[in-house]
Amino acid sequence: MINKPSLPKGTRDFLPLQAKRRKHIFKTIEDCFILFGYQPLETPAMENLSTLTGKYGDEGDKLLFKILNSGDYLKDANEELLLKKESTKLIPSISEKGLRYDLTVPFARVVAMYRNDITFPFKRYQIQAVWRADRPQRGRYREFYQCDADVVGSNSLMYEAELIRIYDSVFKSLGIPVKILINHRSILEGIAIQAGCQDQFMAMTIAIDKLDKIGVDGVTKELENIGIIPETSSWILSQLKQSQLDTFKFNDKATLGVQEMNIALDYLKNTRTHNEVVFDATLARGLSYYTGCIFEVVPTTIKMGSLGGCGRYDNLTSIFGLNGVSGVGISFGADRIYDVMQELSLWPTSLEVPVKVLFMALDDQSHRHAFDLAQQCRAAGIPVDVYPDPGKLKKQFKFAEDLKIPFLVILGEDEVKTGRYNLKNQSNGEQTSLTIDAIIARLNS
Amino acid sequence: MINKPSLPKGTRDFLPLQAKRRKHIFKTIEDCFILFGYQPLETPAMENLSTLTGKYGDEGDKLLFKILNSGDYLKDANEELLLKKESTKLIPSISEKGLRYDLTVPFARVVAMYRNDITFPFKRYQIQAVWRADRPQRGRYREFYQCDADVVGSNSLMYEAELIRIYDSVFKSLGIPVKILINHRSILEGIAIQAGCQDQFMAMTIAIDKLDKIGVDGVTKELENIGIIPETSSWILSQLKQSQLDTFKFNDKATLGVQEMNIALDYLKNTRTHNEVVFDATLARGLSYYTGCIFEVVPTTIKMGSLGGCGRYDNLTSIFGLNGVSGVGISFGADRIYDVMQELSLWPTSLEVPVKVLFMALDDQSHRHAFDLAQQCRAAGIPVDVYPDPGKLKKQFKFAEDLKIPFLVILGEDEVKTGRYNLKNQSNGEQTSLTIDAIIARLNS
Numbered sequence: 001m002i003n004k005p006s007l008p009k010g011t012r013d014f015l016p017l018q019a020k021r022r023k024h025i026f027k028t029i030e031d032c033f034i035l036f037g038y039q040p041l042e043t044p045a046m047e048n049l050s051t052l053t054g055k056y057g058d059e060g061d062k063l064l065f066k067i068l069n070s071g072d073y074l075k076d077a078n079e080e081l082l083l084k085k086e087s088t089k090l091i092p093s094i095s096e097k098g099l100r101y102d103l104t105v106p107f108a109r110v111v112a113m114y115r116n117d118i119t120f121p122f123k124r125y126q127i128q129a130v131w132r133a134d135r136p137q138r139g140r141y142r143e144f145y146q147c148d149a150d151v152v153g154s155n156s157l158m159y160e161a162e163l164i165r166i167y168d169s170v171f172k173s174l175g176i177p178v179k180i181l182i183n184h185r186s187i188l189e190g191i192a193i194q195a196g197c198q199d200q201f202m203a204m205t206i207a208i209d210k211l212d213k214i215g216v217d218g219v220t221k222e223l224e225n226i227g228i229i230p231e232t233s234s235w236i237l238s239q240l241k242q243s244q245l246d247t248f249k250f251n252d253k254a255t256l257g258v259q260e261m262n263i264a265l266d267y268l269k270n271t272r273t274h275n276e277v278v279f280d281a282t283l284a285r286g287l288s289y290y291t292g293c294i295f296e297v298v299p300t301t302i303k304m305g306s307l308g309g310c311g312r313y314d315n316l317t318s319i320f321g322l323n324g325v326s327g328v329g330i331s332f333g334a335d336r337i338y339d340v341m342q343e344l345s346l347w348p349t350s351l352e353v354p355v356k357v358l359f360m361a362l363d364d365q366s367h368r369h370a371f372d373l374a375q376q377c378r379a380a381g382i383p384v385d386v387y388p389d390p391g392k393l394k395k396q397f398k399f400a401e402d403l404k405i406p407f408l409v410i411l412g413e414d415e416v417k418t419g420r421y422n423l424k425n426q427s428n429g430e431q432t433s434l435t436i437d438a439i440i441a442r443l444n445s
Numbered sequence: 446m447i448n449k450p451s452l453p454k455g456t457r458d459f460l461p462l463q464a465k466r467r468k469h470i471f472k473t474i475e476d477c478f479i480l481f482g483y484q485p486l487e488t489p490a491m492e493n494l495s496t497l498t499g500k501y502g503d504e505g506d507k508l509l510f511k512i513l514n515s516g517d518y519l520k521d522a523n524e525e526l527l528l529k530k531e532s533t534k535l536i537p538s539i540s541e542k543g544l545r546y547d548l549t550v551p552f553a554r555v556v557a558m559y560r561n562d563i564t565f566p567f568k569r570y571q572i573q574a575v576w577r578a579d580r581p582q583r584g585r586y587r588e589f590y591q592c593d594a595d596v597v598g599s600n601s602l603m604y605e606a607e608l609i610r611i612y613d614s615v616f617k618s619l620g621i622p623v624k625i626l627i628n629h630r631s632i633l634e635g636i637a638i639q640a641g642c643q644d645q646f647m648a649m650t651i652a653i654d655k656l657d658k659i660g661v662d663g664v665t666k667e668l669e670n671i672g673i674i675p676e677t678s679s680w681i682l683s684q685l686k687q688s689q690l691d692t693f694k695f696n697d698k699a700t701l702g703v704q705e706m707n708i709a710l711d712y713l714k715n716t717r718t719h720n721e722v723v724f725d726a727t728l729a730r731g732l733s734y735y736t737g738c739i740f741e742v743v744p745t746t747i748k749m750g751s752l753g754g755c756g757r758y759d760n761l762t763s764i765f766g767l768n769g770v771s772g773v774g775i776s777f778g779a780d781r782i783y784d785v786m787q788e789l790s791l792w793p794t795s796l797e798v799p800v801k802v803l804f805m806a807l808d809d810q811s812h813r814h815a816f817d818l819a820q821q822c823r824a825a826g827i828p829v830d831v832y833p834d835p836g837k838l839k840k841q842f843k844f845a846e847d848l849k850i851p852f853l854v855i856l857g858e859d860e861v862k863t864g865r866y867n868l869k870n871q872s873n874g875e876q877t878s879l880t881i882d883a884i885i886a887r888l889n890s
Binding site for chain 1: 449450451452453456457458459460461464465467468479480481482484485486487488489490491492493495496507508510511512513515516517518519520522527528530531532533535536539540541542544554555557558559562564566568569574576578587588599601603604606607610614711712715716765766799800812813816817820821823826827828829830831833834844847848
């Protein structure tokens with residue numbers, strides 16, 4: 001039987017050029033993590049559903065991909081639920097595993113499981129795929145990569161400064177100009193307390209988070225919906241506009257936030273960052289989770305959402321029975337970074353080239369010779385290739401052109417005899433007669 | 446609710462040291478693939494079951510991990526099958542996706558789907574996880590990585606020689622002494638024809654493949670079971686012992702195999718391989734699949750099974766409607782390579798070290814100074830770290846020891862004032878007073 005091949009919706013193949021560009025992003029991020037002393041961790045794609053369920057809210061539970069138990073999975077299924085076609089309730093009896101939904105819960109599981117083998121503070125990075133049964137749409141996929149680094153087991157604010165340096169350094173390396181926005185949960189809490197609406201704190205921050213999208217009027221309306229009168233909203237919104245950290249010392253809570261941010265920023269004052277670090281009181285991301293400083297990175301030369309976010313959390317591992325482990329984590333949005341690189345044409349052109357040289361032969365004997373020359377180039381660290389069939393130059397030229405190979409060497413009897421080869425530069429047509437050692441030296445320089 | 450965290454059986458976490466050792470293997474293989482002009486391909490973990498089912502035999506179909514459809518997955522399920530608890534028959538109505546079982550079928554799907562965008566011969570490599578619902582046992586996991594490279598769209602025997610070079614080069618780089626065994630399907634077919642048992646060819650090769658494990662008597666018995674009389678078996682077994690390729694020219698089929706192998710080996714004769722390439726007529730792997738040369742790599746200094754195999758196939762993409770695309774593929778067994786590296790203590794010690802230097806500070810002011818020095822080292826490409834809390838030297842020393850950090854710099858008032866720092870070599874206790882530039886120069890040399 002012949003299948004018409006297709007892909008599950010929301011998933012993607014990455015063909016060579018795209019795969020190399022993605023690797024370029026991941027490698028830039030990973031190299032930076034390593035420079036800062038973060039260590040790799042890898043966890044399996046499948047986790048027990050008992051590990052995943054209940055960690056991402058009801059909506060998240062629905063978006064988990066569940067794996068059917070192996071073998072006769074219906075054997076112990078509840079017959080009544082089967083008869084009633086109770087899809088949701090039946091899950092626990094036919095599926096015990098799911099695909100990981102993020103890298104944070106598996107990380108928390110690892111810290112809890114191996115707590116006695118780990119040296120704290122534990123700095124780990126993890127770059128792996130995650131899966132979500134979201135409705136696919138532009139820029140949203142059912143399989144995508146997360147790039148996270150976290151340090152757990154210390155509440156030192158030096159790490160907040162370190163994560164800012166990591167953002168600064170990665171986006172400098174990638175060539176994307178960004179602004180690093182920072183804020184602190186306590187400042188938002190201080191505002192809520194001062195406005196007398198601390199009971200509506202979460203709803204308030206959710207509204208504030210939409211300021212960019214729905215504007216002052218929209219936020220005022222949302223705040224009114226949760227019972228905050230326009231006079232209060234107006235005060236809150238006026239506070240959010242303040243760009244001076246020291247404005248926010250009107251109560252203990254807010255003062256704590258200011259102090260912590262000042263300590264973190266103090267680490268950065270002697271060596272300037274390449275990108276601007278900006279205090280932004282309207283930044284209100286992930287507050288169901290973050291308990292201290294919060295960060296977000298946005299590109300400055302193009303209209304595109306956040307390229308990453310991070311923050312401090314106090315209770316990551318408590319869901320697995322390990323309390324009092326403070327941590328701070330950073331995350332990069334690889335897919336969006338890809339889109340920005342694409343829009344700004346920031347890809348290194350070297351990624352387009354599969355090999356530096358193609359050896360082309362006119363006959364069997366020179367083909368074998370070409371194979372040996374290629375081996376010498378490879379031993380010297382130069383990626384090269386040999387066209388598989390000698391003769392028919394037209395075909396060989398077309399192959400070199402299609403693959404954008406920058407240099408050609410054509411071999412015939414003469415070349416084999418003399419040991420001198422014409423290195424042809426495809427970009428300008430220049431040909432130079434060289435020995436193989438000279439070719440290697442030139443390509444390595 | 447607190448979960449006691451656990452992992453699904455047959456899956457593994459890779460903590461930093463293990464993850465770095467695995468990355469070392471993958472990077473060595475990948476770097477070699479790149480030198481030979483192979484390009485990366487990545488496919489999604491989930492494939493449509495219509496892509497996967499029927500490609501791995503009935504047993505394989507059972508070992509596919511199936512993903513439950515999202516939402517109300519029982520809505521359209523066949524009620525009669527539900528009532529009868531027909532687990533297998535019900536699968537198509539509640540699950541349309543599965544986890545990939547190998548990298549070969551997704552590759553074939555990609556070649557078929559993008560045939561018009563691909564330049565042939567197409568050389569691709571792919572290093573990704575695969576999943577099989579096998580019974581977990583020592584050395585067998587439900588999630589593991591495959592490292593494959595294939596070239597499709599050419600029947601040039603140069604590629605057979607190239608794949609031998611790749612094996613030779615990767616195992617040289619890893620430091621594992623190996624033997625590369627080669628054989629050809631046509632030689633085994635020629636033997637079967639000559640023995641008059643070509644109808645039992647597949648069963649014959651399955652028996653021959655067990656020669657190592659069950660010996661001559663065992664194979665003779667198995668051959669007898671499929672109707673091959675002991676006299677014939679004895680001839681077959683005597684042939685298999687021959688180590689001279691040219692012995693096998695007794696009929697056209699076998700002669701073809703000898704010729705093809707000679708052409709491939711001819712490419713290797715001028716530049717010696719580091720590891721021995723050995724013709725072995727008993728090598729009979731994957732013959733349900735391979736149509737030409739077959740290869741296998743075994744370590745020579747340790748008793749352990751095959752570390753990889755490869756071979757030529759003629760019809761990879763025909764299951765997806767694309768015929769006449771010959772290819773040859775190579776594969777590395779990463780888990781077994783890991784075990785061999787472990788047994789032979791071949792890990793680079795550099796993998797044990799998270800950073801080169803730990804900066805330790807006595808007070809807040811020197812802590813900020815340490816943070817700046819660290820930034821200078823990182824900008825020069827040296828991975829370093831700063832202990833997060835100044836003071837308490839004992840704790841800092843213990844941290845450095847636990848993480849095996851090779852150099853320490855302790856900063857106090859004096860160091861900040863003078864700009865000279867004691868670089869302490871932890872392996873011999875030596876201390877040298879240096880500027881930060883001198884420290885960077887020394888660590889980079």
